[in-house]
Amino acid sequence: MTLLIRHRVREGxxxxxxxxxxxxxxxxxGYPGHLGVDVLREQDGDRRRFTCVLRFASTGQLxxxxxxxxxxxxxxxVxxxxxxxxxxxLSPGREFWFTPGDVNPPPRWKQACVSFLAILPLSLLVPLLWQPLFEALPWLGGxxxxxVLITLSIVLLVVYLFMPAVTRWFSAWLNAH
Structure with missing residues (x-):
């Protein structure tokens, strides 16, 4: 489950x-099932708008x-x-990599570029990291x-680690119109 919390903060x-x-x-x-939080900061006129994206493992835990x-x-x-x-x-299972909620999303070509930058290094590195295990256990190296192991590793790393970070790093470029 993903929870978006939006706050507009008074000036000053x-x-x-x-x-x-x-x-x-x-x-x-500290709560069971908490999978992480990302905070997006935007200027909304004369006020700052904060969007917090909280992820929990289940609806009950959220x-x-x-x-x-x-x-x-x-x-x-507060x-x-x-x-x-x-x-x-609330959003069941939806990830907010590029835009949370009612904001206009960046063009798809920009989303594709950022996704490529997140996935390419992993597609080159992850197979090399698994190689010693594949050599030690030949049946696993089939x-x-x-x-399956390489793809699962890349997907989990992209979803939970790399895309949230990369979209924060490139947020100004992604949201420039």
């Missing part, structure tokens, strides 16, 4: 909000975080810093098992 309160956000991320990490006393306390604490409250959007 960004530093307080950033501190609150760091504490909130640390608390959320619900436990949403209904927790910790989260209620944190939302009460309310004075926000212009329009705590806006939530065509089907080796391709």
């Amino acid at each position: 309160r960004e530093r307080e909000y950033e501190g609150w956000l760091r504490r909130t991320v640390d608390v959320a990490k 619900q436990a975080w949403l209904e927790s006393a910790d989260r209620r306390r944190l939302i009460e604490e 309310a004075p810093l926000l212009t329009d409250g705590d806006r939530l959007e 065509y089907l098992p080796s391709n």
Whole structure:
């Protein structure tokens, strides 16, 4: 499950909000099923807009975080810093690599370029990393098992590690129109 949380922060309160956000991320990490969080920062007129993308392993685990006393306390604490409250959007299994929610996505050619940059190094490196194991266990180095392991490794690395980082690094270019 993926949860989008959108906050527009009152002018001049960004530093307080950033501190609150760091504490909130640390608390959320302690909840079962937490798979990570990405924060997108944008200028929205005269206010900063923050979009937090939280990922949990299951709906029940996400619900436990949403209904927790910790989260209620944190939302009460941040309310004075926000212009329009705590806006939530749930999405089962959807990853928000390029654009979260209602923002216009970058052109597909830019998405393809960023995806290529994330996947190419892995497609060159991952097979080399598996090679010693394939040599030690020849049955694992067969065509089907080796391709399954290599592909699975690349997909997991891209989804959980590389794409979130690469889209942050290239966000200015991706969102330039």
